[in-house]
Amino acid sequence: MESANRVHQAPNRVQRVTAAMVASLAGVSTATVSLVANGKTQGRVSEDNISRVRKAIAELGYVVDGIGSSLAKGVSSIVILVAPDISNPFFAKVIAGVRESLGSDYQLLLSVTDAGEFPRADDVRRLLALRPAGLLVDAPSAAFLEELSVAGPLVLLDAPGLESYAPSVNLDVAHGARELAAHLADSGHKRVAYMDSVTGTATFEVRRAAFLDEAHARGISVADAHIISTTIDVGAAAAAFAAWPDWQRAGVTAVVCGTDTHAYGVLQEARVAGVRIPEELAVAGFDDLPYSATSNPSLTVCVHLPATPLGLKAGKQLRGLMEGRELEQPQLTLESSLVVRGSTGVGSGLVW
DSSP: OOOHHHHHHHOOOOOOOOHHHHHHHHHHHHHHHHHHHHHOOTTOOOOHHHHHHHHHHHHOOOOOOHHHHHHTTTSSSSEEEEOOOOOOOOHHHHHHHHHHEEEEEEEEEOOOTTTTTTOHHHHHHHHHOOOOOOEEEEEEHHHHHHHHHHOOOEEEESTTOTTTTSSSEEEEEOOOOOOOOHHHHHHTTBBBEEEESSSHHHHHHHHHHHHHHHHHHHHBOOGGGGGGEEOOOOOHHHHHHHHHHHHHHHHHEEEEESSHHHHHHHHHHHHHHTTTTTTTEEEEEEEEEEGGGGGSSOOEEEEEEHHHHHHHHHHOOOHHTTTTTTOOOOOEEEEEOOOEEEGGTTTTTEEE
């Protein structure tokens, strides 16, 4: 019977020492304990009470609850980064830049979804219950920002055309897309296909629109039937390239991809199908990920997008807002460049 009772007994737990317990032992208020524990006693707490509180803290082993303390002040040390398609290697470099700029003073919390989906405003609002110090949103849409409606420190990353919503750090994606269209026209291409992302965020809309406008102006045809969208995934892009026989019959000689990841899928499936790159088909991407320079053939990219500097700049901007500083330049744009390589038939590494 005694053994059975022991089985059903709740395990012993170490009792958490609270400020109230310290206050009781020291004979002061919990407010006084808080002032002493947080080093805010000057002109507010007598030396005698300071001594008694410190003695009680040492005796009981009291430790300040950092999270509770920060929430009591209305804000935590958490920074939330909202990003689509975390599987895209580009975002890993952005996150590294953000993490470096925030340092050890803040904890970075990621809000991400499956490939091809953007985090919902409702989901992000639930995270706001943590009272984050600030919010970073990477590659958003206007609809998402309007639905989210955040009042605290907010910085947007890679959000062209959405500068009116919040301070932002953008990439000059339109310039690179136009340069690529000019490059393909100068190389003699007349019919081109375009492989886009399904996320529908502003950055992909801008790069697609800029490329199509410049292509049209330079006499390149991009038929609606030759514009397809997939998740940012090598396998999905490879599967979408099954449309190649139809494109070939229509005279398509180049495919432009919204990301390097899409382009890797096209290159992979082209090799399987025996399509010669660039002799039969030119391929271009958009990011300049590390593998792009060493793929076979090396990948021409619309824009070298400086992902790590993007994260660094955005984190620095947000940190300024969180610390109450006025931003000298609320809107920043990072330069980008066309990098022409072997997948469009030109020697490796030529930067336009």
